[in-house]
Amino acid sequence: xxxxxxxxxxxxxxxxxxxxxxxxxxxxxxxxxxxxxxxxxxxxxxxxxxxxxxxxxxxxxxxxxxxxxxxxxxxxxxxxxxxxxxxxxxxxxxxxxxxxxxxxxxxxxxxxxxxxxxxxxxxxxxxxxxxxxxxxxxxxxxxxxxxxxxxxxxxxxxxxxxxxxxxxxxxxxxxxxxxxxxxxxxxxxxxxxxxxxxxxxxxxxxxxxxxxxxxxxxxxxxxxxxxxxxxxxxxxxxxxxxxxxxxxxxxxxxxxxxxxxxxxxxxxxxxxxxxxxxxxxxxxxxxxxxxxxxxxxxxxxxxxxxxxxxxxxxxxxxxxxx
Numbered sequence: 372x373x374x375x376x377x378x379x380x381x382x383x384x385x386x387x388x389x390x391x392x393x394x395x396x397x398x399x400x401x402x403x404x405x406x407x408x409x410x411x412x413x414x415x416x417x418x419x420x421x422x423x424x425x426x427x428x429x430x431x432x433x434x435x436x437x438x439x440x441x442x443x444x445x446x447x448x449x450x451x452x453x454x455x456x457x458x459x460x461x462x463x464x465x466x467x468x469x470x471x472x473x474x475x476x477x478x479x480x481x482x483x484x485x486x487x488x489x490x491x492x493x494x495x496x497x498x499x500x501x502x503x504x505x506x507x508x509x510x511x512x513x514x515x516x517x518x519x520x521x522x523x524x525x526x527x528x529x530x531x532x533x534x535x536x537x538x539x540x541x542x543x544x545x546x547x548x549x550x551x552x553x554x555x556x557x558x559x560x561x562x563x564x565x566x567x568x569x570x571x572x573x574x575x576x577x578x579x580x581x582x583x584x585x586x587x588x589x590x591x592x593x594x595x596x597x598x599x600x601x602x603x604x605x606x607x608x609x610x611x612x613x614x615x616x617x618x619x620x621x622x623x624x625x626x627x628x629x630x631x632x633x634x635x636x637x638x639x640x641x642x643x644x645x646x647x648x649x650x651x652x653x654x655x656x657x658x659x660x661x662x663x664x665x666x667x668x669x670x671x672x673x674x675x676x677x678x679x680x681x682x683x684x685x686x687x688x689x690x691x692x693x
Contacts, residue, residue, distance in 0.1 A: 372560060374560070382424075382447075383405070383424045383444055383445075383446060383447070384402070384405060386424070386427075386444075387400055387402075387405060387407060387431070387444060388400060388402075390407065390431055390687075391407060393687075394687045397409060397434060397435045397685070397686065397687060398431075398434045398435070401458065401459070401462065404451075404452065404454050404455035404458050405443070405444065405451070405455055406421075406441055406442065406443040406444075406451075406455050406456075406458060406459040406462070407431050407434055407441065407442050407443075407444075408434065408440060408441035408442075408459055408462050408463050409434060409435065409436070409440055409441070409463070411440070411462065411463050411464060411465040412440075412465045413465045413466060414465060414466060414467050414532075415465050415467055415529055415530070415532065416465075416467045416468050416469070416470060416528075416529040416533065416534065416535050416538045417440035417441070417460075417463035417464055417465060417467075417468075417469045417470070417529065418438070418439050418440055418469075418470050418471075418472060418522065418525045418526045418529050418538070418542075419439065419440055419441045419442070419443070419456070419459055419460060419463060419469055419470070419471050419472070420433070420439055420441075420442050420443070420471070420472045420473070420518070420522055421442065421443035421444075421445070421450070421451050421455075421456050421459070421471070421473070421479065421482065421483065422443075422444070422445060422450065422451070422473075422474060422476070422479050423444070423445040423446060423447060423448045423449045423450055423451075423478075423479075423579075424444045424445060424446060424447050424448070425447045425448050425579075425658070425659065425660045426578055426657050426658050426659065427658060428655070428656060428658075428687065428688045429518065429519060429656060429657040429658070430442035430443075430444070430518075430522070431444055431687075432656075432686060432687045432688040433519065433522055433523070433526075433686045433687075433688060433689065434686060434687075435684070435685045435686035435687070436530060436683070436684065436685045436686075436693075437523075437526050437527055437530045437682060437683050437684030437685060437686075437692075437693075438522060438523055438526035438527070438684050438686050438689065439522055439526055439686070440463035440469075440526075440529075441459040441460075441462065441463045442459075443455050443456050443459045445482075447660075448579045449478065450476070450478035450479045450481070450482040451482060452482070453482050453485040453486040453489065454486075456471075456482055456483055456485075456486035457486040457489050457490055460486060460487075460490055460493060460495060461490065461493070464493055467494075467534065467535060468493070468494035468495065468496065468534075468535035469493060469494070469495050469496070469535075470495075470496050470497070470498065470525055470529070470535065470538050470539055470542060471483045471487070471495065471496070471497045471498070472498050472500060472518065472521055472522050472525055472542060473497055473498070473499050473500065473514070474499075474500050474501075474513065474514025474515070474518045475499050475500060475501035475511075475512060475513055475514040476513065476514065476579075479514075480497075480499060483497055484497070494535055496535060496539045498521065498525070498539060498542040498543050498546055499514065499546070500514040500517055500518045500521050500546045500549075501513065501514055501546070502514060502515055502516070502517030502518070502546070502549045502550055502551045502668065503515045503517075503551055503552065503553075503575070503577065504550045504551065504552050504602045504603055504605075504606040505552050505553070505574065505575025505576075505577075505583060505584045505602070506575075513577050513578070513581070515551045515553060515577070515578050515657060515666060515668075516551050516553070516578075516618060516620040516656055516657040516666050516668045517546070517549035517550070517551045517618075517668045517670070518657060519618070519620075519652075519656045519657055520545060520549050520616065520618065520668065520670050521542055521545045521546050521549065523679075523680065523684065523689065524541060524542060524545040524676060524679050524680065525538055525541065525542035525545070526684070527679035527680065527682040527684065528541045528542070528679055530682065530683075531679075531682065541675070541676075541679065544676070545670065545676060548607070548670055548671040548672075548676070549668060549669065549670040549671075550602075550603045550606040550607050550668065550669055551603065551618075551620075551666050551667065551668035551669075552574070552575060552599045552600075552602050552603055552666060552667060553575070553576055553577075553578070553583075553599065553620075553622065553664060553665065553666030553667075554572050554573060554574050554575070554576065554583070554595055554598070554599055554664050554665065554666070555567065555572065555573045555576040555580075555583070555622065555662055555663065555664040556572055556589070556625075556663040556664050557624070557662070557663035557664070558580060558662060559580060559622070559623060559624070559659050559660040559661045559662035559663075560660055560661055565580075565582065567586070570588055570589055571586050571587070571588065571589060572586070572587060572588075572589045572595060572664075573585075573586050574586070574587060574598055574599070576662075576664065577659075578622070578657060578658070578659045579659065580659060580662070592629065592632045592633055592636065593636045595633075596633045596636040596637050596640070596667065597636070597640065599633075599637075599665075599666070599667040600636075600637050600640055600641070600667050600669075603667060603668070603669050604641070604644070604646075604669070607669060607671055609641075609644065609646050609669070609671065610645075610646075611644060611645025611646065612645055612646075612647070613646055613647065613671060613672075614646075614647045614649045614671075614672045614673075614677065615641065615646055615647070615648055615649070615650075615669050615670060615671055615672055616648075616649070616650040616651070616652065616669070616670040616672055616680065617634065617637060617638060617641065617648045617650075617651050617652070617667075617668075617669055618651075618652040618653075618656070618667070618668040618669075618670070619631075619633050619634040619637065619652075619653045619665060619666075619667055619668075620652075620654070620655065620656050620657055620658075620665060620666045620667075620668065621654060621655040621656075621658065621664075621665055622655075622658050622659045622662035622663065622664040622665060622666065623655060623658035623659055623660050623661045623662050623663075624661045624662055624663040624664075625655075625663055625664060625665055627653070627654065629665070630653050630654065630665055631653055633665050633667065634651065634653050637667050638651075641669070649672065649677065650672070650677070650680055650681075656688070
């Protein structure tokens, strides 16, 4: 299989170097250990995210004012080493503390815990995102595309000057208010991915190619969207009159036009239930290399979360206001 890489062992570092050159107004590359960051802001909380590569633009694409202070990419689908997370934490600490936003995968959570233990003198907190409702038990749900929304909310709270307790609290509130579910039409190049038949889709697949909750016959975009959205609505207990943000996320190899078809169906279904879609996001934000598929995320909004979402942000991927 042909991929646009040279030495696979150096692909993450090559990507990080090129990303930093392309977005030198936003990030600085640190190579030993590897992380990307912006300058520390005195008196401001810093929000840091880390995790394996293969999910771009998560997390590196969201470093910038109004969102992340640093991102630490690990090897493909593997957590970065604790020393890299620790170095990033120290680099961006401006004296007001550091919040780590972590998708709920064992390696990522343990890595951040180890790094935090090695940071005496720093006030470090962690918020774990577990938005994948394909997993019945909330305690073991994976962190998927909803992670992007939590990172944005936390970063906006830090940018407006909230202290570490407040930034942590609002990030936890956002994490509790978001639910997601994805489906694969064609697996990506992950070595453990299982083949799918031409008439099959896998519901509830993880962003590392983890098996989903079931395989079903493909019956068109509308039917598939319903199968993704209904568990999300049920998990959040959405009611008529509530405001939400609707995110339709591509997994790396789905044309944008198809994602908008999913978005249109999901929005129709939400509005038919009296739920108001007041903010939207469509595109590739948390991918699985080159997987063909999509996920649907819904974030319940209140006045404060909406205000934070709308606040100025300037990253390689999200830019508005200010």
